[in-house]
Amino acid sequence: MNFHSFDKQYLQRLASRDPFVEEHFTAYFSDLLLLKLRTRLRSPQLIEDARQETLLRVLQAVQANSIDHPERFGAYVSAVCSNVLRELLRHRARHDQLDESTREPVDESVDLDEPLVTSQRKREVERALAALAPKDRDLLRMFFLEERDKTELCRLFNVTEDYLRVVLHRAKSKLRTTFAKQASTVM
Numbered sequence: 001m002n003f004h005s006f007d008k009q010y011l012q013r014l015a016s017r018d019p020f021v022e023e024h025f026t027a028y029f030s031d032l033l034l035l036k037l038r039t040r041l042r043s044p045q046l047i048e049d050a051r052q053e054t055l056l057r058v059l060q061a062v063q064a065n066s067i068d069h070p071e072r073f074g075a076y077v078s079a080v081c082s083n084v085l086r087e088l089l090r091h092r093a094r095h096d097q098l099d100e101s102t103r104e105p106v107d108e109s110v111d112l113d114e115p116l117v118t119s120q121r122k123r124e125v126e127r128a129l130a131a132l133a134p135k136d137r138d139l140l141r142m143f144f145l146e147e148r149d150k151t152e153l154c155r156l157f158n159v160t161e162d163y164l165r166v167v168l169h170r171a172k173s174k175l176r177t178t179f180a181k182q183a184s185t186v187m
Contacts, residue, residue: 004024004028004074005071006070006071006073006074007070007071008070010070010073011062011067011070011073014059014062015062015063015065025055025059026055029054029055029058029077030051030055032074032077032078033050033051033054033055033077033081034047034051036078036081036085037050037051037081037085040085040089041085041088046088049088050081050084050085050088051081053084053088054077054080054081054084057080057084058076058077058080061076061080124179124182124183125179127182128175128178128179128182129141129175131178131182132171132174132175132178133174135157136170136171136174136175139153139157139167139168139171140168140171140172140175142156143168150164
């Protein structure tokens with residue numbers, strides 16, 4: 001490839017949209033940009049997008065007369081290409097898209113069996129509660145399911161608060177034992 005040196009006159013002709021200079025600009029830098037972009041990008045569409053965006057931005061800068069050093073025009077085009085490449089890669093990393101053939105990830109937070117297990121467990125607890133003495137069953141229901149106040153329970157069962165702890169502990173132990181017996185007979 002023959003290298004070209006650039007000057008102020010070349011940029012003025014490019015800014016005035018001289019067809020010969022525009023064609024030379026596009027042909028000359030397209031090949032150089034393709035070489036640079038192929039080392040960083042795999043997709044031919046992304047390479048072409050980056051190349052087109054680079055050429056567009058450079059032409060806009062030339063038309064705005066914002067290039068101070070025409071002799072460094074090649075380096076300017078390369079720097080614009082690097083910036084476009086960084087923007088493209090940053091955008092792709094931020095919005096990484098999955099292939100359409102990729103399977104959808106499994107949602108580990110949802111347990112589809114949980115409602116079934118919960119309803120089965122409720123039935124087992126209800127069955128164990130039904131097997132208890134009425135006083136123990138009522139105490140456990142009022143304390144755990146209805147969440148009644150301890151002072152109210154003390155008044156209803158005619159016990160002190162200290163003794164309520166003992167009665168509650170005994171009722172829970174009986175429930176555990178009944179529950180374990182029922183579970184062992186099912187298996």
